Amino acid sequence: DPNTSATAKRKITVTIELKADDSRQNIGVSYTVKSALAPTNAVTTMLYVADEENVVEMVPQIPGQFGIAGTEQEAPPALKLVKFA
DSSP states (O other): TTOTTTOOEEEEEEEEEEEEEETSEEEEEEEEOOOOOEOOOOOOOOEEEESSSSSOOSOOOOOBBBBBTTTTOOOEEEEOOOOOO
């Protein structure tokens, strides 16, 4: 996962339980697997307060500009601020 540190430790624990019946000829087997994954990297962004009611995310490209991959940059998400009295 590119959103995690490459050097972070990961851990897998496998628990196997064996239980014989009274005749000791049949053995029940159950297992449990637990994992501890690496935490994801923090995601950061910058916001721009456009006016008293709108906040937009600052993006590296201008909306409508074409990127290297040939795709058009979309307009950044806008948040509408709601005031409570």
